[in-house]
Amino acid sequence: MNEQNTQFVFDPMAAKYDRCNHIFSLGVDYRWRKKVVRAISPYPNQRVLDLCTGTGDVVFSFLKHSPVQDITGIDISESMIDLAQKKQIRFGGKRWTNNKNIIWKVADAAQTGLASESFDAVTCAFGIRNIPNRTAALSEIYRLLNPKGKLGILEFSLPASPLLRFPYNFYLNRLMPLLGQWVVGDKDPLRYLAQSIGHWHTEVNFSAELAAAGFKLIRKTPLTSGVATLWLAVKR
Numbered sequence: 001m002n003e004q005n006t007q008f009v010f011d012p013m014a015a016k017y018d019r020c021n022h023i024f025s026l027g028v029d030y031r032w033r034k035k036v037v038r039a040i041s042p043y044p045n046q047r048v049l050d051l052c053t054g055t056g057d058v059v060f061s062f063l064k065h066s067p068v069q070d071i072t073g074i075d076i077s078e079s080m081i082d083l084a085q086k087k088q089i090r091f092g093g094k095r096w097t098n099n100k101n102i103i104w105k106v107a108d109a110a111q112t113g114l115a116s117e118s119f120d121a122v123t124c125a126f127g128i129r130n131i132p133n134r135t136a137a138l139s140e141i142y143r144l145l146n147p148k149g150k151l152g153i154l155e156f157s158l159p160a161s162p163l164l165r166f167p168y169n170f171y172l173n174r175l176m177p178l179l180g181q182w183v184v185g186d187k188d189p190l191r192y193l194a195q196s197i198g199h200w201h202t203e204v205n206f207s208a209e210l211a212a213a214g215f216k217l218i219r220k221t222p223l224t225s226g227v228a229t230l231w232l233a234v235k236r
């Protein structure tokens with residue numbers, strides 16, 4: 001998928017993106033993002049960057065579930081960043097947003113324009129799969145991280161158990177596009193999602209890509225029977 005296609009898929013979906021996420025994941029997406037925050041477990045004075053932030057759910061999860069004070073969310077889609085900013089305004093009264101430095105930026109994860117070694121941790125939830133030039137994105141993350149900085153990547157995957165994989169594939173490839181028609185008014189974004197998850201799971205050896213980019217894999221954790229996977233790595 002090239003950058004124009006990325007925007008073609010995500011821009012029209014932006015307004016309905018959160019609803020889709022929570023409906024299609026049956027609400028477990030919140031717990032997955034919280035696992036990313038727990039895996040990174042930043043100190044209060046550390047700087048965190050969330051790439052492919054979408055409407056900012058990982059950023060808000062860090063603010064709620066960690067002591068982090070300084071966090072940046074980046075997305076290539078202006079509509080997504082607009083929604084993240086609106087959400088921040090909505091959450092303005094919450095105690096966990098008080099005195100926090102939150103920065104939003106429209107940028108390509110492969111070319112952020114941010115200073116080298118300016119973050120202690122980088123995260124990316126359900127985004128790395130969509131980036132056409134993943135090698136460039138991983139080397140950009142490497143550049144942005146401080147030495148020993150942490151990287152947390154959350155992605156969809158397929159259950160390892162064949163007993164679960166068959167019904168899950170049916171849900172992903174048949175039911176979700178139908179639900180997509182109902183929720184988003186279009187089957188295509190959900191068809192794309194199912195195809196890209198299948199390709200990512202079977203064709204991509206992401207642990208090897210992390211190693212090639214200079215990261216040391218700490219652990220790879222399947223979540224919810226392998227429907228999602230969390231990679232935790234550090235900059236060597």
Ligand SMILES: C[S@@+](CC[C@H](N)C(=O)[O-])C[C@H]1O[C@@H](n2cnc3c(N)ncnc32)[C@H](O)[C@@H]1O
Pocket residue numbers: 006010021051052053054055056057058074075076077080107108109110124125126127130131132
């Ligand atoms: C599936 S959404 C995930 C959003 C969010 N991280 C979450 O947990 O819900 C993927 C996001 O990646 C963004 N994206 C895709 N390619 C990108 C790129 N090259 N650079 C930055 N963002 C990108 C899309 O605009 C979209 O908002």
